[in-house]
Amino acid sequence: MVSGLINANPTVYEKKERRARISPGDVDEYLVEPIDQQEIFDHIRDIKDPEHPYSLEELKVITEDAIEVDDKQSHVRVTFTPTVEHCSMATVIGLCLRVKLMRCLPPRYKVDIRVAPGTHATEAAVNKQLSDKERVAAALENPNIIDMVDECLAPSYECR
Amino acid sequence: MMNFADDNFELNEIQKLEGHTDRVWSVAWKPATGVDGVPAVVSSCSGDKTVRIWEQSPATGYFQCKAVLEETHTRTVRSCTWSPSGKLLATASFDSTTAIWEYVGGDFECVSTLEGHENEVKSVSWNASGTLLATCGRDKSVWIWEVLPHNEFECVSVLQGHTQDVKMVQWHPTVDILFSCSYDNTIKVWAEDGDSDDWHCAQTLGELNSGHTSTVWALSFNATGDKMVSCSDDLTTKIWATDIVQLQSGNGNAPWTHICTLSGYHDRTIFSVHWSREGIICSGSADNAIRLFVESEDGLVGGPTYKLLLKKEKAHDMDVNAVQWSSKENKRLASGSDDGSVKIWDLTTTSPGCF
Numbered sequence: 001m002v003s004g005l006i007n008a009n010p011t012v013y014e015k016k017e018r019r020a021r022i023s024p025g026d027v028d029e030y031l032v033e034p035i036d037q038q039e040i041f042d043h044i045r046d047i048k049d050p051e052h053p054y055s056l057e058e059l060k061v062i063t064e065d066a067i068e069v070d071d072k073q074s075h076v077r078v079t080f081t082p083t084v085e086h087c088s089m090a091t092v093i094g095l096c097l098r099v100k101l102m103r104c105l106p107p108r109y110k111v112d113i114r115v116a117p118g119t120h121a122t123e124a125a126v127n128k129q130l131s132d133k134e135r136v137a138a139a140l141e142n143p144n145i146i147d148m149v150d151e152c153l154a155p156s157y158e159c160r
Numbered sequence: 161m162m163n164f165a166d167d168n169f170e171l172n173e174i175q176k177l178e179g180h181t182d183r184v185w186s187v188a189w190k191p192a193t194g195v196d197g198v199p200a201v202v203s204s205c206s207g208d209k210t211v212r213i214w215e216q217s218p219a220t221g222y223f224q225c226k227a228v229l230e231e232t233h234t235r236t237v238r239s240c241t242w243s244p245s246g247k248l249l250a251t252a253s254f255d256s257t258t259a260i261w262e263y264v265g266g267d268f269e270c271v272s273t274l275e276g277h278e279n280e281v282k283s284v285s286w287n288a289s290g291t292l293l294a295t296c297g298r299d300k301s302v303w304i305w306e307v308l309p310h311n312e313f314e315c316v317s318v319l320q321g322h323t324q325d326v327k328m329v330q331w332h333p334t335v336d337i338l339f340s341c342s343y344d345n346t347i348k349v350w351a352e353d354g355d356s357d358d359w360h361c362a363q364t365l366g367e368l369n370s371g372h373t374s375t376v377w378a379l380s381f382n383a384t385g386d387k388m389v390s391c392s393d394d395l396t397t398k399i400w401a402t403d404i405v406q407l408q409s410g411n412g413n414a415p416w417t418h419i420c421t422l423s424g425y426h427d428r429t430i431f432s433v434h435w436s437r438e439g440i441i442c443s444g445s446a447d448n449a450i451r452l453f454v455e456s457e458d459g460l461v462g463g464p465t466y467k468l469l470l471k472k473e474k475a476h477d478m479d480v481n482a483v484q485w486s487s488k489e490n491k492r493l494a495s496g497s498d499d500g501s502v503k504i505w506d507l508t509t510t511s512p513g514c515f
Contacts, residue, residue, distance in 0.1 A: 107478055107499070110428065110446070131393070131429075132343065132375065133446075133479070134238075134327070137183075137207060138254050138280050138298070141235050 007084045010052055013060050015045075034071035035105070037064055043104045044078070046156035047096050050089045050148065055155065059083055061093060066116065076101065077112040081119045090120055094130040095139060096152045104159035167509040171450065171472045171493070177214050177502040179225050182207030184496030186239045187482045191246040195488040201226075202486075202494050203249060204502045205237035211251055211261075213268065214502065223504060232259050232270045239283045239328075244290045248311075252281040258295050260311060271311040276303060276318075280325075285338075287331040292316075294338050296326035302340050302350065304359060317359045321348055328378050333385045335407055337362070341376035347390055347400075349416060362413050365390075365400065370418035372398065377430065383437045388416065391430035391443055396423040397453070399466065419463055425451060425471075428479075436485040440469065440507070444480030444495055449473050452507070476501065 041064040045057040056062045066079040078097055082090045094113045101111045114127045129135055139145045187204045194200030200216040202223070211229035216222065235254035242249050249261040249268070256279050260272040278299040285294045293305040293313065302319040324343035331338055338350040338359075349363040365371045374393035381388050386404035391397045399420045406414040428446035435441050441453040449471055456467040476497035486492040491507040 128343075128374070128393075134282070135298075135325075135343075137236060141254060 006051060006087055006089065010049075010054070010059050010083045012054055012058050015055070015057055016064070018042075035069060035076075035109075036071070037067045037069050040067045040069055040076055040078070040101070040105075042157065043159070044097055044100055044156065047093075047100060048152045048155050049083075050092045050096075050152055056080070056093065056097075062097070073110075074106075074108045075110045075112075076105070077114070079114055079116045081116040085119065085121050087120070090115060090126045091129055092145075092148060092152070094126065095136065095145070096149050098130065098136060099140065099149050100153055100156060169452070169470050170508050170510065171452070171470060171475075172506050172508055174492075174504040174506050175223055177204070177212075177223055177225070177504070178500070179212055179228075180204065180206040180208050180210070180500045180502075182236075182500060183478075183481065183498040184500060184502055185236065185481050186241075187484050187494040187496040187502055188241050188249075189484060189486045189488075189494060190242045190249075191244055191487060193246065193488070194486055194492070200486065200488075200492075201246075202502070202504070203240050203242070204494075204496055205240040205251055206500070207236045209233050209235060209237060209253075211237055211240055211249070212502075227268050229261060229268050229270075232273075233257070235280075238281065241284055241286060243286045244288060248290075250284045250286065250293060252284040252295060252297075254280040256281060256297070258284050258293075260313070262311070272313055274303075274305060274313050274315075276315060277301070282326065283328040283330075285329045285331050287336050287338075288333055289336075292331070292336065294329040294331065294340075296329045296340055298325040300325060300342075302326055302329055302338070302348075304338065304350075316357060319350055319359055319361070321361045321364075322346070327375065330379055330381070332407075333381050333383070335385070337407070339379055339388070341379055341390060343375045345372050345374055345376060345392075345394075347371065347376055347379060351413065363415060365416060365418070370398075370421070372396065375429075378432050380433050380435045380441075382435045382439065387419075387435075389433050389435055389441050391433040391445075393429045395426045395428070395430065396421050397426075397430060397433055397441070397443060398422070399464070420465055422453060422466055425453075425468055431479065432482045432484075434484050436491075437487060438491075440485070441466065442483045442485060442493060444475075444483035446479040448476050448478060448480060448497075450475040450480055450483060450493075450495060450505070472505075475505075476503065 068077040190201035205211045213227040214223040215226040233253040239252040251259045258274040262271045277297040280298040296302045304317040305313045322342040326342045341347045346366040351362040372392040379390040388400045400416045402416045430445040432444040443451045452469040453466045456465045478498035482496040493505040
């Protein structure tokens with residue numbers, strides 16, 4: 001591993017087995033299926049870490065349990081855990097999660113992205129920045145940032 | 161004056177204006193329109209990098225897109241505002257410039273470009289006489305520009321003081337005192353020095369003055385200018401007051417004090433707040449709703465209190481970023497949203513017991 005990385009040797013965990021969402025005979029094409037935890041997880045599990053060739057799932061930056069969904073209220077909250085306390089990549093990871101869900105979820109959805117309490121040295125500052133949509137919008141007009149985000153999103157599934 | 165106690169109020173959608181292809185960040189009614197036979201005009205600006213001018217047809221009463229101002233700003237247009245005479249339109253953009261537009265020979269023309277901010281410009285405001293312009297942005301600074309003849313603008317002051325990006329600037333409606341609010345959770349009051357052309361921070365309204373505990377997104381004044389309302393990511397709106405006599409005596413140091421906090425009404429960030437000439441405070445927020453508040457007669461003993469007049473749920477399909485009352489037709493409101501639309505609303509009353 002090249003030195004100079006913020007976390008040169010992250011712990012890599014095994015991926016969870018991918019579950020089939022619905023058994024084929026079960027499909028009612030007129031039924032509007034509510035969005036659940038698993039669907040959100042499937043959208044974001046394969047996002048690549050900005051520093052490492054591993055997915056956010058493999059690094060346990062995100063887990064299915066850290067996703068809260070209320071489909072009736074059109075609300076989702078993703079709590080992520082940076083690999084190290086001082087990870088300066090935390091805002092980039094948060095931005096990737098926000099962009100991915102912005103692209104995949106219906107526009108009615110309100111998305112909150114935050115760092116798990118106690119896992120990051122500047123938790124409040126990261127959370128504030130990620131929830132400021134004006135700063136997010138400005139960041140996404142920056143070609144360097146959008147390139148970095150797109151690179152992280154490349155291995156994850158396209159939205160339907 | 162409306163009788164807020166006895167009437168039932170309804171906010172009726174008059175029209176949904178579609179055309180922007182990205183979120184609408186700001187809306188602005190053109191002064192001196194919508195009255196004396198002059199058709200009402202409202203402008204809107206968007207993440208699609210354009211500004212749209214909407215004009216009400218005298219024949220049908222419907223608003224139509226009269227002009228699209230494009231190919232000038234290269235990034236999001238965050239804010240738009242008309243000069244008090246309605247002659248010029250100023251637009252602030254993430255491309256770090258502020259553009260000045262004039263309607264010349266049947267077209268809107270960019271007649272001046274104000275450069276100086278390091279990056280995103282987030283807000284622009286004209287003073288009451290139209291002789292000064294203020295801008296602010298992510299570089300934490302507030303700039304004051306003097307309006308010279310022939311569409312020339314000269315920077316007279318660059319104000320540093322905020323520790324984070326500045327979300328909005330707003331001039332006081334009668335006195336040349338400037339207000340700015342920021343991601344640093346504070347509101348700052350800027351006044352001109354008595355003996356020079358310099359400007360200084362006369363007051364900072366922060367947590368220690370019962371101020372906001374998160375980003376302050378917007379502020380607005382009542383008609384007389386003795387009260388101000390601010391709104392924040394902390395899910396509250398706050399009312400501030402000053403001694404207007406002291407303020408108008410030329411003393412920029414007339415202090416502003418917190419008089420009440422409206423909490424428990426909003427569930428998500430409040431992006432916009434606007435105080436009508438008739439005293440109705442309107443808020444637009446990330447829960448897709450528009451709310452109206454008025455001063456309540458119940459609380460006169462302990463100072464004024466405010467009550468919710470109505471909540472319009474699902475006013476838009478997504479976040480409401482901007483609300484503005486028309487200054488002429490007092491019960492007419494415009495709103496702009498992440499859903500890309502601008503909506504025109506009328507506040508109407510139905511008296512109880514009247515069938």
